[in-house]
Amino acid sequence: ETGVTQTPRHLVMGMTNKKSLKCEQHLGHNAMYWYKQSAKKPLELMFVYNFKEQTENNSVPSRFSPECPNSSHLFLHLHTLQPEDSALYLCASSPGLAGLSVEQFFGPGTRLTVL
């Protein structure tokens, strides 16, 4: 859609499972983000990577573990999740760090359900 792809689009997992979300951007951007979107709540920024280096961890529980092997790929490894972690997880990228008058490009999201 917008040059940012996410897989899988839907994921159902038990609390003891381990799974990973994948994000790939084909835009040549240097910054990538993970957001959590829960119903009727503002988007919550989780992690920010700039040139593969993590620049932000917004007090995210350790059961969420990000990985950024290069500027085009971003993963979110999940383990021992709780039902309240069920949400839409959005990946985004930007040429540099957003806020410096640049827009963010979002992927379609992964709808996660934790049973």
Next chain:
Amino acid sequence: SQQGEEDPQALSIQEGENATMNCSYKTSINNLQWYRQNSGRGLVHLILIRSNEREKHSGRLRVTLDTSKKSSSLLITASRAADTASYFCATAEANDYKLSFGAGTTVTVRA
């Protein structure tokens, strides 16, 4: 960090009518951005307005920014069914690179 707060939370209009939604924020900003999200999908960037700008247009969209009131508005003219979506404002604080999103305005355009 601060958030933009959109008002109203929900809006229902007839096709062809205009839709206006507002965003208020708390501290000084570098820029303010508006995004659209169709149900369960990713966000799409609509317009970015810088703190030294007062108004911007893009097609049927018009955004205003009043930094003295710490508020912005998004106007969609001649609405279409395809405009049905949630609209979010996002603020970028001065000296910070992070965007803070509000909870959004859900717009329903009736045919």
